[in-house]
Amino acid sequence: MLDSGFGIPFSPKSQNSAHTQDDSTRRCIWISQEDLTPNNLEQIKDLLKSEEAPLKYWLLLAFSYKSLGHLESLDSLLKDAEAIFDSKEDSNHLKGTLYSSLGFHNLCQAYQFKYDDERHKRYMDWTNHYLRKTEGTSLYHFYLVKGHQSVFNYMRDKNTDHLATARSMFNMAIDLSHSAILPLVLFGNVMVLSSNYQVASVYYLRALLTASYYLSILENLPESRGFLRERSLELSLAHSQLVWLKAVLFFALSASQFSLGNIESAKSLIERSIALKPLAVSYRFASAIAAYQLTHFKEEFEEEDVPSLLEQYTKARLASHILDRNNPSAQLDVCEFLFHRGDLEECTRTLLELQKTNLSYNLRAELEYQLGRVEHAKRSYSEALNRYMNALSHKNDFVSARLQLVKAAAGCGDLGLAREHCDFLLQCLQKVAVVLKVSAYVYLRSARETLETNKWDMLKMQSVNRSQNQLDISCTFHSVQQGMGRLIDERLFKALSLLEDLLFSSHGIESTKNGEEMSKFTNRFDAKSKMERDLSDPLAMEYYIRCLEILVSRGREYLCPSLNEYYCEYFNLYKSDNDRFKNNFGVILMYTRNYTRACAVLHELNEKLSKDAEGSAGSEGAESSESSLRERMVRTTLALTVRFNYALALEFSGQIAKAQKIYSSLTREYPRYTSAWLRRSIIAFQKCDYESTVRYLEQVKKIHPNSCEPYLLRSYQLGKLKSFDEAIQEIRKMFRSIPSSAYDPYANTLLSSLLIKKSYRIAQSTGAPLVFPKEAMQYAKTALKRPSVCNFYAANCIAVILALEKNFKASYESFLLLMESLSMTSHMKLLVNKNIGILSAAITLAMLGTNRKPDKNKFNKLKVAKTQQHFQSAISNGKMDKSLYVCYIRFLFDVQKYEECIAVLETARLIFQDDIFLYNQIIVTDAMVCSYLRDADKTSSLVEMITMLSCCRFVTNSAEYLLEESQRGNTQFSTESYNKLKQITTRVETKMIPHITSTLPQLEKTCENKQQAREKRLQLQLSIQQAHEAKKREQEQERLRAAEAEEELSEKLLKEASEIASELLTAKPTQT
The missing domain is CATH 1.25.40 (Serine Threonine Protein Phosphatase 5, Tetratricopeptide repeat)
Structure with missing residues (x-):
């Protein structure tokens, strides 16, 4: 009603003058939405007091202030009304209205401050105080407030017992007043909370019929000149209230039908509501129906309907805003429009102005959420994170704010906070696609961050500790601490599990412990590969592929077929311009020994990067900024990597000459490219060109004197030639040249195996018993202290050697x-x-x-x-x-x-x-x-x-x-x-x-x-059992006979007593 305003008639103070004054001297004040501001409160109260306005107008103004969010004004009006009308000798029904209004107001305040224990307790004490007073004056109003209290209790802890209590309270209110409309509406609201929309529609329809009946009575009242102007204004106000109530009931019926899935019926009912009285809430719901029809179209949906539905949606939203400009919800909707239109400054200004008003917790949470989203769009992640945290402090179950908080936390690098809120969202919304995708991204990024942190720690150790200045990162990159490695694997498999739930339509497989996941992963993937897959989300596929890539790079080659399959699916469905993605695809093809396709993919990518390098060579002459230099370095590094991988694919496919040509060009253009020199040495060794083999490795030693790779490769080659003494000497030379290599697990394992092989060769050639040297055990134990994925088989051999040496415990x-x-x-x-x-x-x-x-x-x-x-x-x-x-x-x-x-x-x-x-x-x-x-x-x-x-x-x-x-x-x-x-x-x-x-x-x-003895024993037991049963039956029959005899005796005595009594009653008295 507030959007169109209402009038308050003022009657004369003297009853005698009321009959004598002319109607034109009586006054009426019109209250509009713009008049109800906190600044005008004192004037309105003075006017009501001076004119001695009835209680109903006090309450009407009070709850009009409440609908605008001015709770202090509501509280002030209700307390003044209590001070005025509590002392008067009014009817119990009128005082019940006053006390129930005060109780309901304090109940709402208690629910608003449910997280503030002190204020919540104070307001609940006042609520109970007014409930006792209401119970003593009007049970009808008492049941209404008690029903509201049960509803609020349900909203707080979601216990359905409270809904049953609310239904019983509203039902008793209906029994006390069959003509009242309000308890019918409230009972319907409770049924909506119970998701019983059909019963709710029945009660809304009963309320609508009652309101229509009262409205028809008002419309059919005969016109009479004897009506006072005050009376006619009251009837006009009642008519407006009934029209407004009828429109609201049509809206409630429309919402119930919408919840039942009857979209056309809901649309028809909301149109009747708007035709009866245009309300902002009705227009908002009409826009929601249009939005639903746009996003949930049927098979017979025509494309021509889209513009009309968009027009209906826009008109409904605009009409809602025009009718209720000062409503905080409407203003927040406008800010939503401004945000999606990209007008962030105007959106921020409007939100900050709205922030100065007194809003409820829900609206303040929405406001903080929208402010956080604006900051999020500006990439101010820390400020956005604070806004989202404020929104959750006002409304803990605000799912959208929590989801955006996860994104903002990931944006500002607080991945611990992001994971914490991801776990909360996954508990509440287990199978929601956006939650699964965001959570998978957070866990994937956490794993990558942990990997980078370990790498950075090793780099810092290299620069800080001079005694380990020659630490070779390439040998120890995968040798992260075992606990940290488990943490990385746990996060990767968590992300993988979430993405599986997103990509696969069957969600029956639950997450298990990390060890069980990894031990059963291949079987689980084989089972899931047969299920129906939804590969319509390219971003989810990229995350899934990236998870598998990191796992494969950490030693899980058994996932290569799966990764290869998803790469093929991805490139078949989407045209990716990510060159790194294509390079990784070529590497995975080599992992799966599909060298022919790997050559094709890498050759095409190499040609593309070569053309891009030629095209950008001329344009880079004028650019010399730091960003352009960094981009150029990134492109050059990627081009080198692709060329080297292409040469590897050619080498593995048997095209040694082409591969060697590329390796030669790489070493000629970039003499410090270690990997190309090592591959040239390996090819020369395979061709038995030992002179070139040594020359290439010596070149690497000159270029990178702190690298372990040439020493290890040379030692391995000498071991292949069974020159064990020279191979051992090469590793010892590396230990002297690079002190940090003494802790490398692969070097220690290789040296231990060379010493063991040397022992076997000595035993075979001399016939002496096999004796393992103590040095072999020493290096083996050193290798075991620093385990890594690539060292598994060597560590297994060392454990076997320990067992052969009878060192069983170790x-x-x-x-x-x-x-x-x-x-x-x-x-x-x-x-x-x-x-x-x-x-x-x-x-x-x-x-x-x-x-x-x-x-x-x-x-x-x-x-x-x-x-x-x-x-x-x-x-x-x-x-x-x-x-x-x-x-x-x-x-x-x-x-x-x-x-x-x-x-x-x-x-x-x-x-x-x-x-x-x-x-x-x-x-x-x-x-x-x-x-x-x-x-x-x-x-x-x-x-x-x-x-x-x-x-x-x-x-x-x-x-x-x-x-x-x-x-x-x-x-x-x-x-x-x-x-x-x-x-x-x-x-x-x-x-x-x-x-x-x-x-x-x-x-x-x-x-x-x-068997015979057993049969006899069984027969004897059976006969004894039968005898016992016969005895029991006989005793039961004797008991029944005794009972019958006793019953017959009692009947006989009773009959004799009745005969004696009848004789005494009928006998004549004796004469004396």
Whole structure:
């Protein structure tokens, strides 16, 4: 009603003069929206007091101030009204209206300050005070305020029990006043909060029918000259209120239909609301419907409808603003328009002016959010971050502000804060695309920042510590600290998981722990690759590819096929101008050994960059600024990288001459290009041109005297030529020239392996026993102290050497460290689990062979189970490793787990089709039967003896088959094995089978006797049970008979008593 204004009539103070004065002397004041300002409050109050205006006009003005956001003015008007009307002898209904208004005002204030404990408590105390006074005057108003209190409680903690309480309160208010409209509307609002829009529509329709009935009464009142002007103005005000209420009810019905999905019905109802009375809120909702139709069009949607819908949307928004210019929500909408139009200065000015007004928490949160978005658009990320934080302090569940806060925090480099709010958003909005994308970007950038930080720390160490001035970054780039490496991997896999949820339509796979993700990643990707993918977002694909790139660069080559597939999909769908992206694609093609396509991609990119360099050579003569020089350096570096990668692709594809030509041109144009010199040395070594090999490496040493790479490459080449002494001397020379290289893991590993190979060669040539030098162990331990992804296989070898040197504890701990590596492929898992299984088996068997206390045997069982776990894990990662099965079978045999051993043997026979496993199964089965025959429990069981007999027959049949094959020459067995088979066959046929067959009849008879005794025992138990049941039935029948007899006796006594009573009543008195 406030947008069109209303009138307040003033009646004469004297009732007598009211009948005598002419109507023209009576006055009326018109209140418009512009008049209701805090500056005019005192004048309006003085006017109301002097004219003794009724309470309803005080309340109308008070809540009009509330709708404009002037809460202090509302509070002042209500307190003055209380001071005036509380002392008067008015009706309880009128005082109930006053007290309920005061209670509702304090309740709203308490909800507004719900995060301020002191103020919230004070306002709630006042609310309860006025509720008690309302309850004593008008239950109808009491139920309305109590219902509002339950609604506010629900808005605070989202407990649906509060909604049930609100429904009951409003329902009781409806029962007390069937003609009231307000409780019907409030009940409908509660049903909207419960998402029950159909029931809400019913109550809104009831309220609409009631309002239409009252409006028709007012419109059909007969005109009478006897009506006072004051009365006619009141009727006019009531008419305006009913028209406004009817328009609002049409709006509520339209909103309910919109929520139910009936868009056309909602549009028709909002048009009726606007036709009845144009309201700003109705126009806003009409614009929302038009926006929905623009974004959710149907199949029969015509393109000609788009301009008309846009026109409807624009007109509705404009009409809403014109009708309610001073409304903070409307002003915020205008600021939204200004922001999207790009008028940031005007938008900021309007928002700052609006900030000076007294706004509710929700509107202030929206205002801070829009100010933050303006600063965000200006790239002032720190100021934007502060604004978003202010918005969240006013409204904690403001999702848009929190999402923008994540972006601003990432923009100003506060990635810790960004991750914290990302986790909160992911808990609330798990599958929202924009949240998944932003969170993935934050985690990806966090991983990259951590990588760069580690690299920068190494650079600082190089410049600060002079004793390590010769540190070579290329050798230690991947050797980051293990804890930091885990953190990087965790963030990368987190980003990868979020992007998978975004790219794949099936979201059934949940995030698991980091270790489980990495161990099962390949299988999970294979499963997801078969699902439906949504690759319509190029930015999400770029993030996904970048994650896979970093993971591959950190040693996870098993992800190369996946990365290659996504690169192909990306370039098929989108035309990317990112040259670095294309260069990385060529490198990944080389990783996947698709050298032909890698040559094509890199050749095309190389040609493009060459043409760009020629075209920009002339234009760069006039430009000499710092930015242009930096861009030129970046382009030159990329061109060099692409040329080198192209040469690598040519070399790997067999086009050595073309590759060597490019390497030569690179070293000629850029003599300090180390990688090209090293590749030339490798090609010369492959061609057996040892003189050129050494010359190229010496050139690198002159150019980069602090580089380890020429020394390591030369040592490796000498090791290939089996010149172990010269190779060892080359590494020692590197240690003397570059002191920091003494800590390099690859150099120590290479030196340790060269010393070990030298020991093997000496032992083979002289026939002396194999002795590992202590230096080898020393360098091996130094390498293990600085583990890295590229050092895995070398570290595994070192752990094996430690085990051969009988240093079991150090070896076992080394294997456990290797198992914790986050970058293990299936082959790595096979290798480390196999080796640690063999080591653990040796330790376990050594412990089982010694006398231990009884409580120590439990520990031995744990050792056996742990060893089995290692072997089983190795088998799951390498089912075709024959030696692995042999080791596992031997371990199970040694720990006397015969049944499991036979099961593994049968599996191995199916896989390898080798008679050696059949031979081993015969040995194991014979040993199992012998052990069972020494077990009293087994020999007394008929089933176990039958199983033993079948095992003996398997042994004899299989042994005969192997003996026949050996005689024919089809199977190569040693004499010892041949004799062993004959001994087993003889013993089984002559001793074990006769013993078992002779024992079986006695066991069968014993078993039959046991069965008969068991049947007799069961029959006896059954007869005893039946006897007990018969006795119980007999006792029950006796109890029933006694009860019947007692009932008959009582009936008989009652009948006799009634007869005696009737005789006494009918007998005549005796005469005296």
